[in-house]
Amino acid sequence: MECSLPPAEVSASPNLEGLVVAVVGAGRIGAEVIRNLDRMGVGRIDVYESDARAAALLRDRHVVHLGNFWDELTLARLRHYDFAICTVDDPGARVRMNQKCLIANVNLMLVWTEGAGAVVAAYPFDALDDCACHECGTVREARPMSIAALRLTVADLPPQAADAASIATASIAAGLAAALIPRIAVGVGRYVSRRATLDSSTGQGTSLELPRDPQCVRCKGLQRPVPIVRTRNRWNVPAHVRTAFPEALEQGLELSDAIGDEPGHRYRMGELAERFRGGPIPAKFALTVVDGRVVCLDFEAPHPDETALQTRSGADPGRCTTN
Numbered sequence: 001m002e003c004s005l006p007p008a009e010v011s012a013s014p015n016l017e018g019l020v021v022a023v024v025g026a027g028r029i030g031a032e033v034i035r036n037l038d039r040m041g042v043g044r045i046d047v048y049e050s051d052a053r054a055a056a057l058l059r060d061r062h063v064v065h066l067g068n069f070w071d072e073l074t075l076a077r078l079r080h081y082d083f084a085i086c087t088v089d090d091p092g093a094r095v096r097m098n099q100k101c102l103i104a105n106v107n108l109m110l111v112w113t114e115g116a117g118a119v120v121a122a123y124p125f126d127a128l129d130d131c132a133c134h135e136c137g138t139v140r141e142a143r144p145m146s147i148a149a150l151r152l153t154v155a156d157l158p159p160q161a162a163d164a165a166s167i168a169t170a171s172i173a174a175g176l177a178a179a180l181i182p183r184i185a186v187g188v189g190r191y192v193s194r195r196a197t198l199d200s201s202t203g204q205g206t207s208l209e210l211p212r213d214p215q216c217v218r219c220k221g222l223q224r225p226v227p228i229v230r231t232r233n234r235w236n237v238p239a240h241v242r243t244a245f246p247e248a249l250e251q252g253l254e255l256s257d258a259i260g261d262e263p264g265h266r267y268r269m270g271e272l273a274e275r276f277r278g279g280p281i282p283a284k285f286a287l288t289v290v291d292g293r294v295v296c297l298d299f300e301a302p303h304p305d306e307t308a309l310q311t312r313s314g315a316d317p318g319r320c321t322t323n
């Protein structure tokens, strides 16, 4: 484990004006991230926030999407961004952002706090086709990490001091995230998945490279960029198709969302057609294997503003097909 941040390896000035960034969550950390990126000159910062009051404060300078990010930040929208930064302090939200950014092939940054520890994890999905994803760490995270030792002490402080310490820690996390953006934007080929921590009470920090886990529940077997095919969420297999291509009913699908309380997300095409009888499946997208390669079927309807969004810098328009 290194005890310093990675060298910047900056060979040219980062074109921050050209960056298009989505910030998910505009709370204590998110608001600071937005302020930092704004001052750094990042060209466009769109905000996804579920709280109307927090959203209202940002509308004069940014495009703000009000609502749950899982609904608002569709795969099609996500693909327009150079970076997505998740500041929602919830492990489930971090997993979901990982799930979408991995498929959309968008650089992801996760920012949160643990006690006095500021934590930033960066996954350069667009820059490196074989970098680790957030869930690659599932096994590794079970081992003690230095952040566990840093999880000190905010709880031991008097309430007023604890609140002040939390504000400071959030600010440090936001600053750490903003500082990594130009490094990844410029040193794309040399940047790997990485988690950095900084303890706000001691100043002690860590920086850990994250290797890809070949057994990862999320990215095992994925060859990125994953082809995305937009398709209608209708599940009616006509009788003549069932007769002519019975094997089509056996096609496996891994859904993005759980159906009700059912464990697991894997189903057969025939099973879904039987259950939903032409109606939509309650999922955003599904993964399936075609000719030995994982392909994403995108079920989400286009938002009206989708065509108005500029394509992100360096994006390959051939990566997504629409039918």
Ligand SMILES: [Zn+2]
Residues within 6 Å of the ligand: 132, 133, 134, 135, 136, 137, 213, 216, 217, 218, 219, 220
């Ligand atoms: Zn993974």
